[in-house]
Amino acid sequence: MDLELHKIQALQKQKEHQKFLAQLKKKPPKNLDVTVQNIHDEVFKNINCLKCANCCKTTGPLFTEKDIERISKGLKMKAVDFENRFLRTDEDQDKVLNSLPCWFLNEDNTCSIYEIRPKACREFPHTNRKKIYQINHLTIQNTVICPAAFSFVEKMSLHLQHKK
Template structure:
C-alpha cells in the first residue's frame, strides 16, 4: 500500500483494519523500552518523507475530530491575533480543565476551522502547532496517540502502516 492522504479512504480502511491494529498495538505495547526506542529513528525518517507528500493545511480533519486544547500561554497570542481580550476568549470559547491546567474549546469542530484551513494559523495553540507530534516527540513515547489517531490523521495512518511493516529483525537496537 502506498501513501494515502484522502481522509475518507483512511476512515474506510481503518474500519477494515481495526482488529488488526488493535492486535498490533497490544503486541507493540508489550515490547520492552529498548525495542520500542528502536522504532524512533525509522519513524522520524519516514515522517520527514511524509511531510513532502502530506500537507496538514489540506486536511484539517484533526480540527474536526480531536478535542482542541490551548495551554495557558497560548491565550495571549490568540488574543492578540483575533483582537479580543483574553477574558472574553476564555469565557466565550473555552472551558478550563483544572487537572491539566489547560483550556479546552467548548465546541467541535474547532470554531477557527474554515473549510479545511485554520483561520488563526499564525496564532494557533501549542497542541495544534505540534500535532501530529512526530516532529517534536519520539515515537516510543507517543505511539499510543499515533495509534489512536489512525483513522483521523493521514500522518498517523501512514506511520502506523509503516510501523506494522517494519521487521523487528531489521531494526538497529542500540
C-alpha cells in the same frame, strides 16, 4: 480521502498497532529518533493536511495558558473573553474548544489563526517526537483521526520488521 473508511481500517488495525508500539517501548531500537523523523518526513511528503483537516473537524487541541495569551492577543481580545467565547474546561481541568469543528477552521480547510495556533496543533499528530514510545496511547488515538498518523505507524512497523 474517505475518512470513514480510514477510521474503520485504523480501528481494525488498532490491536496490531498497540502490540507494535508496546514492543517499541520495551526495547527501543538504536537510532529510533532518526528513524521516526525520516518516516515522519516521508509520510508528510505524500499527505496534504489541507485535503483532510479531520483533526480540526473532530478533535480539539488542549490550550495552554501561553496559547490563550498568544491567540487572544493576536485576535485583539482579552484572554478571559477568548476563553469565555471559544473554550471550556474539560473533565481533566484542561482548556479545550467548546464546540467542533474548530472555530478557526476555514471552509478550504486552512486555519484562520495558523501563525498563532496552539502548540498542540503545531505538533499534531506528534509523529516526529523524540522517544515516540512515551506517547503510545496518543499515537494510537491519532491513527484513528489522522491518515498521516496511521500511515506513520504502518511504515514504522514495516521498516522495523524489515530490519530484523
